[in-house]
Amino acid sequence: MFWIVVAPAAVTAAEETEAIPSAEEIxxxxxxxxxxxxxxxxxxxxxxxxxxxxxxxxxVFRGRGDRAWINLLPRPCPGLRRDMVLAIETRGSRICSRDxxxxxPRIGPEAATGFCSLGTFRPVEADNLxxxxxALRARRANRTVTKTVRSTEEAEN
Numbered sequence: 277m278f279w280i281v282v283a284p285a286a287v288t289a290a291e292e293t294e295a296i297p298s299a300e301e302i303x304x305x306x307x308x309x310x311x312x313x314x315x316x317x318x319x320x321x322x323x324x325x326x327x328x329x330x331x332x333x334x335x336v337f338r339g340r341g342d343r344a345w346i347n348l349l350p351r352p353c354p355g356l357r358r359d360m361v362l363a364i365e366t367r368g369s370r371i372c373s374r375d376x377x378x379x380x381p382r383i384g385p386e387a388a389t390g391f392c393s394l395g396t397f398r399p400v401e402a403d404n405l406x407x408x409x410x411a412l413r414a415r416r417a418n419r420t421v422t423k424t425v426r427s428t429e430e431a432e433n
Contacts (some may be wrong), residue, residue, distance in 0.1 A: 315396040315397065315398050315399075316345065316396065316397040316398075316399060317372055317373050317396055317397070318370040318371065318372035318373070318397075319337060319345065319370060319371055319372075319397055320369060320370050321366065321369050321370065321371065322369075323339050323340075323343070324337040324338060324339045324343075324345070325338055325339060325340065326338045327362050328358075329356060329357065329358045329359075329360060329362070329379070330358070330409075331356075331358075332349075332352045332353045332354065332355075332356040332357075333348060333349050333351075333352050333353070334346060334347070334348055334349070335347040335349070335362075335394075336405060337397065338402070341402075342401065342402035342403065343399070343402065344399070344400055344401070344402045344405055345397035345398060345399050345400070346397070346398045346400055346408070347394055347395050347396070347397050347398070348395045348396075348398070349392060349393065349394065349395050350393055350395050351392070351393070353379065353389055353390075353392035354389065354390065355379065355387070355388075355389040355390075356379040356389050356392065357379065359381075359382060360379035360380060360381060360382065360389070361379070361380045361381075361382055362377050362378070362379060362380070363377060363378045363379075363380050363388075364376075364377040364394075365377060371394065372394070373393075373394050373395055373396045373397070374393050374394065375393070375394050376391045376392065376393060376394075377391070377392055377393075377394065378390070378391055378392070379392075
C-alpha cells in the first residue's frame with residue numbers, strides 16, 4: 277500500500293471565503309451532453325498533475341494539456357477544504373473509485389479529515405471547468421436570493 281500526496285493549486289483569499297455548493301448542485305446545472313464523456317473507474321497516477329478541491333463532495337483531477345476529470349465522492353468528506361493537500365492511498369500505479377484518502381492541512385495545527393472514498397472519474401473538457409465553476413457561483417447566488425425570500429415570507433406569516 278502506498279500514499280500519494282497531492283497539493284491543490286494555491287488558493288487566494290477571495291477563493292478561500294467563497295463557499296461552493298454541493299456536488300448535487302453542480303449536476304443541477306449540467307452542461308451539454310457533449311461536454312461529458314464516459315466515466316472512468318481508475319486513473320494512472322501519471323495521468324494527473326494536481327487535484328482541485330471544489331468542496332467536501334467534488335474534486336477535479338487535472339492532467340497534462342486540457343485533460344480533466346471530476347470526481348464526485350459517494351459521501352461528503354467532513355472537514356475537507358479547498359486549501360488542503362490530499363493524501364491518497366493507492367495499491368499500485370492507479371487510483372480508483374473507492375480508494376481512500378485524507379485531507380491534510382498545509383500548515384498549522386488543524387486536524388486532518390477522516391478517511392474518505394473516491395467516486396468515479398468523469399472526464400470533462402478543461403474549457404468546461406470554468407463553466408462548472410460559473411454554474412456553482414450562479415447556483416450559490418440564486419440560493420442566497422431564495423433563502424432571503426423564503427426567510428422573509430416565513431417572518432411575515
